[in-house]
Each structure stands twice: as C-alpha cells, then as structure tokens.
Amino acid sequence: MNLYEYEAKQLFAEGGIPVPPSARITKPEDLAKVHLGWPVILKCQVMSGGRGKAGGIQKVKTLEEGKEVAKKLLAMTIKDSKTESLLVEPIVNFKKEIYLAVTIDRERGCPIFIAAADGGMEIESNPNVQTVAITYPFHPYQGRALAHQLGLKGAVFAKVADIAAKLYLLFEKYDLDLAEINPLFVTEGDDVIAGDGKITINDDAMGRQKKFDGWQDKHLVDLPVRERRSKKEGLNLVELDGNIGIICNGAGLTMATMDMVKKFGGNPGNFLDAGGGSDQEKTLTAIEIVHDNPNCDVILLNILGGITACDEVAAALVEFMKRHPNRKMIVRLRGNNQDKAEKMLAESGLKLYPDIEDAVKAAVEAAKTKQPVGAR
Amino acid sequence: MILLDKNTKVVVQGATGKMGGAHTKRMIEYGTKIVAGVTPGKGGTQVHGLPVYDSVKEAVEKTGATCSVIFVPPYGSLDAGFEAVDAGIELIVLITEGIPPQDTAKLVAHVKANNVKMVGPNCPGVITPGESLVGILPGSIFKPGKTGMVSRSGTLTYEIALALTEAGIGQSTCVGIGGDPVKGTGYQEPLQMFSDDPNTEVIVMIGEIGGTAEEEAAEFIKKNVKKPVIGFIAGVTAPPGKRMGHAGAIISGGKGTAESKMKSFEANGIKVAMTPKEVAKLVGESLKTPVKA
Secondary structure, three states, rough: EEEOOOHHHHHHHHOOOOOOOOEOOOOOOHHHOOOOOOOOEEOOOOOOOOOOOOOOOEEEEEEHHHHHHHHHHOOEEOEEEEEEEEEEEEEEOOEEEEEEEEEEEEEOOOEEEEEOOOOOOOOOHHOEEEEEEEEOOOOOHHHHHHHHHHOOHHHHHHHHHHHHHHHHHHHHOOOOEEEEEEEEEEEOOOOEEOEEEEEOOOOOHHOHHHHHHHHHHHHHHOOOOOHHHHHHHHEEEEEEEOOOEEEEEEEHHHHHHHHHHOOOOEEEOOEEOOOOOOOOOHHHHHHHHHHHHOOOOOOEEEEEOOOOHHHHHHHHOOOOOOOOOOEEEEEEEEEHHHHHHHHHHHHHOEEEOOOOOHHHHHHHHHHHHOOOOOOO | OOOOOOHHHEEEEEEOOOOHHHHHHHHHHHHHEEEEEOOOOOOOEEOOOEEEEOOOHHHHHHHHOEEEEEEEOOHHHHHHHHHHHHHHOEEEOOOOOOHHHHHHHHHHHHHHHHHEEEOOOOOEEEEEEEEEEEOOOOEEEEEEEEEEEEHHHHHHHHHHHHHHHHOOOOOEEEEEEEOOOOOOOOHHHHHHHHHHOOOOOOEEEEEEOOOOOHHHHHHHHHHHHHOEEEEEEEEEOOOOOOOOHHHEEEEOOOOOOOHHHHHHHOOOEEEEEEOOOHHHHHHHHHHHOOOOO
C-alpha cells in the first residue's frame, strides 16, 4: 500500500526526520486558515509520479492567488490519480538536493540504502548512485557508512547519516517495501530536511501493522474497479486489453497461459491468479470478476490441481453457468478428483479439456468466431 | 538426485494444522521418511501415527532428523525458521506464503551464517521422484528419471513436469525455489548440484519476469554447468511497471523483462522453449538416449 506525501511526512516526523512545517487543505477557502507566511507551495496529494511535470506543484504569492490556484489543483487528476488534498508548505531555500531511500534488494536478499549526492533526477541511470547493504542487527554506523560513500563532510555528514539511520528504523518498524526521501534538501544553513516522501507498506505485513488498519479503502482508490475488488478478495488481477479472460491457479502458470494465448493467435484480457487451494466460493468470485469485464468475450479457466481439488472448481463453474448460461467458457482442469469434475461439468454443458494446449487453442478459436455458448 | 533421497529424515513444523496435517499425510503416503511433527504445546500427542514434539530441538534429538518442512502461518515463520536452524537442521523447506520480506531477509541472514540450506519461502518444495517428497507438490505427476528441474513457480513446474512425464521423461529432482523476491536458495546452488549429480543428464530452468536472477544464472551456467540446460520464461505478455517501486527499478537497471531473460539464455547457450510441451521436446532431444516428445 502506497501512502500520500503528507502521510509519509507524518511518519518521518514521528521517526525524528526533519520535515518542513505544513498544512493540508481540501477546500480552497481553507487556505485562509493557513499561517505559514507568503509565498507558499501548493502540492497535489496524488499517488502517481511525475506530479511536478504535470503542473501539480505551484508556487503562490498571495492568499487570493492561492485560492484560485488551489481550486484548479484540487480538481486535477494526474495519471489516473485524483487529487486527494493539497499540502501547503513554505519555500525551502536549498543549496543541494540528495536522493535517499531504503528498500529490499532482491538479488542480495537484504535491505539496502540507495542514495545519490546529486539528487533523484534520472535515478535509474545516475552513475553517482551509492548503495550500502544493511546487515542485522542494524546499528547507526551503517548510516554513517552511506554518508561517507556520498562524500559528505562535517555537519551535513552527521545529519544525513542520522536521517538515513532513522529512515531505516521506520522501514523496519512499519514493514515497508520502500522508504524514499526525494529530494532531501540541504539548506544554506546546512540544515537537512525531507522535501518529499514516498512510502510503500508491504501488503503481506498489513495484518500486523495495526497503525494502518482500515487505510486500504482510501489508498486503493487509484486501482481500476475490478482490480480493487480482487485485491479485497485476496485475488491477484491485472487487466490487459485483449478479449480472452484468463483464470489460473499460481502466478507462473497464469503468465504461461497468457503467453500461450498470444502464441496461438489470441489476446489475453487479464491476468488472474486465483492462488493455490482456492475453494468453491473464491473460484466463483474469480470467475464473476472476469465475467464483469465488458471486453471479455471468452473465459479460459486453467487449473492444474496440486492443492486445488477439481470438483470444488467444477462446483463453482456449475453455479456460475446457472447464473450466466450464455457465457463462453473454456475449461481445463487437471488433478485431484478430475473424473468427478468432468461429470459435473458435462451436466452444465461444459467440455473439459485435460490438455493445456488444446484448451488454449479452443479459447483462441472461440474468441475469433463469436460462436454461441458452450464452446464445444 | 540432489537435496533429498529416501533416507532423508524429515520433521514437519506445523504438522497439526489444517494444511500441514493434510500434506503430512500426503508426504507419508508418497513414501517420504517423515519422523515427527513439531507443534509447541502439543508435545506427547500424535499426528498420522507420528510423535509430536514441543520443539524442533527435541524432535532432532529423538529422531535424528536433518530436514524440516515448515507449514506455520506467515508471521510465525521467522521464529520457526530460527528454531530449526538453532536445532541443527541442515535443510529447511519453507512452504509458507505471505511472509513479510524483511522477516525472510532476517531468516536468510541467519541461515547463511549457520551454513544451513533453505528452500523457499512461498514454494512448492522439493521432490526426488520415487524417493522423497517434501512440500506440497502433487507426487503423481512426477516420475523418476534423469532430468533436473529448478523453478521459481509452483503450478507451472507441475505443468512442465506433467509434459515431461507424459512424454516418458522422468526427473532426478525438482526444486521449487519459490516466488518471493527474497529467498533462501536461488538458481545457482541447485544448478551446481545438478551439474555435479551423476544421475542428472539434462537440466530444466523455469523462470519468470522480475529481478535479474535468470540473467545471472545464465552467465553462471555458461561458466560452470557442463550439461544441457533448457530454459522457460513466463510473462512475455505481462505489462511492464506493475508493482515496480522507484528504488526497485534502480537495482534491476532496465533488466527483468521476459525478453531480457530469453536473450540472456540464448547468449549463454541455453535453449529456450515457448510452451511446456516444447520443454519436453527439447529435453527429449538432449538426453543421452533421446526421447521423442
């Protein structure tokens, strides 16, 4: 789950990382209650990146100008992310911008610091990027090792090292996937202040991070409606632009099935991993979600049972076909209780394909010909 | 065969739970030498005819087990893994899905510091067909033979094993290393073991998008593995940019697409299959006694 900038900065402040004074407004007239002096910066609170380039950050000199600009900003949608509120901050006069982040390095299998002394522009290709692998248990010297690698000296060395250590402690405490300060300002007076923040909380840790209980609804707003619904149901959906809906158990098999649909001349309409051990109810929900996609002409269900029992899946299919008898459905089931499943499906007029390639080819064919129900 | 054989003594952490119990039964039926279950507070009871102990240490002392398969819930897995390492277990197979990655990172550091092997988390486990199955793989799909498999995926591994078995090609050992970004065992260790294993002739490596483990493994294979390797990558049609954090992109440095992995395979002498059946075909051609699939 991603946080908005203002929420990230609240966490920074809680962790002892300096942030600028600020106020958050949801209506233009609330700007009158903000006492930060003039000029100020108004920043759209959105989930998407590229906010500055899109015009989502504006400097205003007076209250009158501010109200007018705030009205426009509050109505903005940046890359599908609707402005949630505005963060109002005074202007920070800086002489230097640093990029600082903590994340998990999957190849090294440990958390790492990532930083650049010349800021976060083009960070992916910046040759000056420094990384430090974090070892357990964490001690603050690891933050100093990073500050040293960045070539910092004196007061700024000590402040950046301290902020890095505090950022790591937040990263560990709240099970974050990413804690990023970009930019980290160094002022003329050698103060070091977090200018912007991005925080991602690990989805698997949400069950034990009680601070964020109930936050999900507000923070999944930018997902397409069916992807949001899937996430709540514990299903993993990504929608694509093709017309063959795909449901499988297991991420690798789902991707491989999409690839085969493409290879045999079709276009996958989605990725939906129903997970291992999905029961009847969860399978039915998965099929209903794909069915609701208006671009989907055919549904291809490919289940290879390890944990999943075929008859549970078949029961879900029987129920689904009762509700939607006109849906074109291609079913490949293989594994535990396959024979039982085959009999159940026959009664609903569905053919069972034991072979994955036959099923994929049948789905591609059904998507082309617009033939009627049943797809025999 | 690697990692497991019919003599490997296995304890099950979480054997009295719903999932752990069901799979304990299936592993016993397959012929795996399961010697005990471990559930704190249930010591002295039995599960599927096996003794249950309160701690892994006690189970190891009483049974001489060297392998532990873990079925405990996600937030208990770090503790369970540490317990197994500290009890002297040599091979941990961590099945649990949904462990927060920082817990896994802490466990991986402890495992490495103690020279223990860990497969997983979020993995289907390991099978040496006809000898031992540790995990949740469907045993009936596999058959003994000379093809080694290493994979990040669960059900896709079953699909490819099924294609091999249906073509008459058996497997020496299949290792599901798991789909999490942080894990105990990557590709290289099993690849080296298969390379050294006299019973393995051909190796199948199954990958998917994300990270650069496949690219690194491909270079490793060129340098170290003297047996034919067949590669399969899932996710050619997966859209870019999903769930990729800003800081994450920096480490991958533009790598991580299926195309990049396939190119890397081809550049390092690994034949790339586009479907599970094609995997079987290419393996069949590479065996010392070719099999037509």
